[in-house]
Amino acid sequence: MGLTGVSATTTAYAAYDSTAKTSAKAAAEKKEPEQTSGAVYEKTPSDSKDKAPYSINKQSAEQRAAIVKQMKADQETRQNQLVDIVNKMLGQQAQKFTEANDDFWSTLAKGGFSVDAAAKKQAQEAISEDGYYGVKQTSQRIFDFASALAGDDVEKMKDMQAAFEKGFKQATKSWGRDLPDISNQTRDAVNELFQGYYDSKNVITETD
Numbered sequence: 001m002g003l004t005g006v007s008a009t010t011t012a013y014a015a016y017d018s019t020a021k022t023s024a025k026a027a028a029e030k031k032e033p034e035q036t037s038g039a040v041y042e043k044t045p046s047d048s049k050d051k052a053p054y055s056i057n058k059q060s061a062e063q064r065a066a067i068v069k070q071m072k073a074d075q076e077t078r079q080n081q082l083v084d085i086v087n088k089m090l091g092q093q094a095q096k097f098t099e100a101n102d103d104f105w106s107t108l109a110k111g112g113f114s115v116d117a118a119a120k121k122q123a124q125e126a127i128s129e130d131g132y133y134g135v136k137q138t139s140q141r142i143f144d145f146a147s148a149l150a151g152d153d154v155e156k157m158k159d160m161q162a163a164f165e166k167g168f169k170q171a172t173k174s175w176g177r178d179l180p181d182i183s184n185q186t187r188d189a190v191n192e193l194f195q196g197y198y199d200s201k202n203v204i205t206e207t208d
Contacts, residue, residue, distance in 0.1 A: 086167025139189035
């Protein structure tokens with residue numbers, strides 16, 4: 001999944017969220033909830049103050065187990081998506097860093113390739129402080145993607161932070177050697193964003 005994939009994934013989630021809300025509203029307007037062979041969420045009447053908001057607890061053990069299984073699978077899928085996007089994004093960042101380095105162009109020149117000054121300049125701008133592949137923008141995109149997948153849920157955000165670290169290790173492995181310093185700076189920036197989120201929730205996190 002490249003950066004285009006990030007946009008596509010985000011758009012897909014937005015469309016899914018909109019569809020889900022529309023379906024939920026339509027279901028609420030019906031007098032009787034639709035029944036399916038699987039697990040069913042039933043909204044209780046608004047005047048039932050003493051009842052649970054959903055009737056999951058009234059479903060069979062098999063239906064409840066199916067709900068738990070589905071939720072676990074969904075969480076795993078979301079974590080894997082973040083691992084993949086971090087792997088690809090940091091790999092692309094490292095490539096841009098390499099392209100902006102004089103050694104890269106010297107190697108191309110020795111191999112008989114023409115050195116494109118315009119391309120080198122573009123790469124240097126891309127990894128600059130305010131560039132698309134710079135520390136600030138790259139770390140923010142990664143954190144925003146993690147937040148979109150986890151929602152405002154501290155425990156899920158912790159899972160996403162672990163997924164980010166896994167993605168960083170995969171990116172290092174794919175690169176074949178230690179990632180450039182810019183990638184390590186991005187890693188620190190991402191973890192600072194996670195810590196800022198925890199601080200806003202008054203969450204105490206363990207440090208190594």
